[in-house]
Amino acid sequence: MHKALIFLLLLSITSCDYFHVKKTSSEVILQEELEAFKWNEVDVYPNFASCGSDENNAGKKECFENTLIASIYDAFASENIIVTQDIQDTILVRFEISELGKLSLLEAKIDSVTTLEIPNMENILHKSLEGLPEIYPAIKRGQQVKTQFTLPIRIQVD
Template sequence: MKRLIYFLLFLGVSSCSFFESQQKRTQEQIDEKMLGIDWSTVDSYPLFDSCDEGVTKDEQKKCFEETLASHFQETLSEFEFTLTDKESEIVEVIFVIDTMGRINVINIEKDASVLTQMPEFDGVITQSLKNLPKLAPAIKQAIPVNTKYRIPVQLKTN
């Protein structure tokens, strides 16, 4: 009977360390795999419904950028912005497309003269991004991921 109790105690103690070492090895393998992933790129760009998901990554990027540029151009042409200080001004729009395909404006970097001459500019840009057609998020390792973009918008003067 004593032997059975010692055996059960030994089994209980050794099985805990067995599971701990197996868990530790699994975590080490996960950590190693994570280090090998290039997090600066995505496997698939965010896609509008009008873009074909079966094309190459470069073609997906081109469709995304062209659709975005076309939408910006359409939206901004509806408003009359006038800059008088410079021949042209470049405004940087920084936004994130989240894992649900929603767009969140992070910042709009612009010269102080743009803010002074066009105080409604930020609202127009933000609303333009919110009114984009339906968007699927970027994909990395078969998982939807957040992606951050910086888009230059060139404003011309009269």
Template sequence: MRKLLILFCLCLISSCDLFTSTEVKTQKLVEKELQAINWNDVDQYPLFDDCDETASKASQKECFENTLLLHFSMTLQEFEFILDKDIEEAVYVDFLVDKEGKITVLNIDKNSLIQEQIPEFDGIVSRSLKSLPALGPALKRGIPVNAKFRIPIILNSE
């Protein structure tokens, strides 16, 4: 009996969880959960009105990107560019969709040939964003978040 009592006391002393408060336990659980979240990915991509919010994440991303690319394509076709050389280049547009669904250009990565041939390209892309259809923000755990994206635009003068 005495051995059983000693064993019980040792178990009680070695079990530190009995002496920690529920607040500390809750804080540990919250920290563990926060570490498990992938903060570089969103649960739902920014969505235009014609995109299905119940679709899979891959379908949402595809709808978002296709709508943007179609919009850029239609905008660029409205302009007549006079070029000295044929161009077949990719331009990468980095932009931010904020918590309210407002989209802004962060950077346009293009080579010097495009800069020489189409110096107004940056302005055209920035202005075209103003005529985009309504856009809902990206969501992470049901909360609107800022999200950065990079979209390639292929310019082909032929």
């Protein structure tokens, strides 16, 4: 009986550690979540209504970029551009898509020679955005989010 009592006493003293609950503060949980969160990536890329919804994320991104580039090239093709020298340039166009799916041109980095030869370059870029199909915004964690991206556009005029 004496041994059983000592055994129960030792068991009760050491068993308290098993019931000890480690408390984690909400700040620690938030910090861990922020560190794991990838700020520069979205779960679903922005997409045009004309692109298929059954494609994977990379396919949606490619379809979106190709549709946008085709619209810009069509706008340039419809203009009668006359230049005094050949132009082979790549312009970097920065766009933003709002949470509501509104596309806007933020900035176009255009070489000075190209700007001299085609002074209405930004007007043509703005015009190319007018006839685009409906845009579905990017999604991050189930929420529609604002996104910005830069698209290189190759301009070649002979």
